[in-house]
Amino acid sequence: MKPQGITILGATGSIGVSTLDVVARNPARYRVVALTANRDIDGLLRQCLAHKPRYAVMADTDAAEQLAQRLRDQAADIEVLAGAEGLQRVASLEEVDCVMAAIVGAAGLMPVLEAARSGKRILLANKEALVMSGALFMQQVHEGGAVLLPVDSEHNAIFQCMPPSFVPGAGTADGVSRILLTASGGPFRLTPLEQLAGITPEQACAHPNWDMGRKISVDSATMMNKGLEVIEACWLFSTDASQVEVVIHPQSVVHSMVQYRDGSVLAQLGNPDMRTPIAHCLAWPERIEAGVEPLDIVGVGRLDFEAPDLVRFPCLRLAQEAWRAGGTASAVLNAANEIAVEAFLDGHLAFTGIPGVIEATLSHIGVEEAATLEVILDADQRAREYAGSQVAGAFHREVRA
Ligand code: NAD
């Protein structure tokens, strides 16, 4: 079998590193064509020397120049590209069969749309792209003849529990009555409410079960991650948010469930290790070695489930409301969240200030039909500006207090 060409967008991140680990365990099946990063020159250089792609892309132009020089110093024959054009080019190259979309946030939207237009097998980790522009994204997947496979562990679990003929984004699955989307509840599920305001970025990024990038770690702590995942599930499984029930499951062993009309509930279980869903998407419909420890179910002992607390986690409610509002509301939600999380990580916003910034932005920016990319990007931009002004206001109030 000819090895599949693969581009990894966001190669230096948590998902990118896990993808390269799985790929390296299956060298006969995959050939790394391109690796990309934002500005982590050392990280991408190391990966280039180890995996020898044909192309390396840095979103940051200065970083790209430095990387090119360092690769020349090492006599490595790798073409270095830069910026948004570079990212889009490696997402659509003829020799690429499969694109791992693991850039964090809205920055990943354009290259993943390009992969859709070019008919690639898209391994989707970057949920923000789907949340921003679900309708358009799905349309481009269909028109381009792309195959969209969910890497997000919950959506991958749901996909695994769907009937074998089910294709993500191509309509509802026969006999399915409900999706049960599990959530760990993050590090602050049991923290006394009055302590939440003083949470530091380090505490928020220390997730009890998963080792992830900083943005998604904060999203998990606020449960905005689950909110984004409800919207992601609606697009992937052609359903409505009212059919997606969020269930807190602190052990993160059941990665989600699908309930059928006849009363059956199917679940996918495993250790919390992203190499499982990554390997599943890489090899689907086959199965490959992923390096994941087998699940010791007796060692796990018990599996707990409870309903989420929407007072503790207002972000979950905001995401559900944005889905109901439709159109550009999800793009606004996502943009405001990105600004609020960045401000929190930079020490400019309290942990408990995050939902307030998002709610204010959602009520300020009017909803439009998300008919074109221009409309979506314009809503995204206006939401970022307004959320930024809300962060500044909150910061000044806090400094004065
Ligand atoms: P990360 O922060 O560890 O890595 C992000 C990657 O994107 C890095 O390679 C970085 O260089 C690149 N990047 C960042 N900003 C960029 C920009 N402006 N332009 C181009 N590249 C840029 O993030 P992660 O945890 O690997 O998450 C990646 C995506 O996968 C996110 O959308 C996240 O929600 C999703 N996801 C992650 C996990 C997980 O376990 N980490 C699980 C499910 C879904």
Ligand code: MG
């Ligand atoms: Mg997830």
